[in-house]
Amino acid sequence: MASLDLGPFVARAALARLAADPALRVLVGGRVRDAVPAREDGPFLRLDPVEASPYEASGWRGCACRLTVHAFVRGARSADPIQRLAAAVTAALDEADLALERGTLLWIAHERSLMLPEPQGPGSWHAVVRFTAAAAEEA
Numbered sequence: 001m002a003s004l005d006l007g008p009f010v011a012r013a014a015l016a017r018l019a020a021d022p023a024l025r026v027l028v029g030g031r032v033r034d035a036v037p038a039r040e041d042g043p044f045l046r047l048d049p050v051e052a053s054p055y056e057a058s059g060w061r062g063c064a065c066r067l068t069v070h071a072f073v074r075g076a077r078s079a080d081p082i083q084r085l086a087a088a089v090t091a092a093l094d095e096a097d098l099a100l101e102r103g104t105l106l107w108i109a110h111e112r113s114l115m116l117p118e119p120q121g122p123g124s125w126h127a128v129v130r131f132t133a134a135a136a137e138e139a
Contacts, residue, residue, distance in 0.1 A: 010133055013105065032045045048069075051065065082125035
């Protein structure tokens with residue numbers, strides 16, 4: 001059976017959830033993107049293109065997806081702000097019930113988070129928050 005790449009639908013639903021989440025709106029405002037200008041102000045989130053691989057189960061075909069959300073904070077004296085932002089991203093997407101334009105989200109789960117200092121200067125932080133998901137249609 002041929003695989004079915006539903007990754008773009010998963011990405012759009014995840015991006016919409018991140019943009020609409022009340023806790024994240026407090027932390028980043030409307031700065032939730034899939035492409036970021038060369039110089040973005042304030043804390044912001046960026047969603048990478050989804051990595052997809054074939055997923056098949058009895059009566060279903062679709063894709064297993066890896067979503068990577070990048071969070072950025074500048075001007076912070078400690079890692080606390082980036083840790084709060086990464087935690088809010090996790091809370092918004094982990095086990096979320098995302099409605100897809102095509103297919104069904106079978107599950108989405110937080111895989112891991114990593115916080116790093118950024119080379120842009122003192123107080124610049126970067127978090128990488130990864131999720132795995134499965135989306136499929138009935139075969």
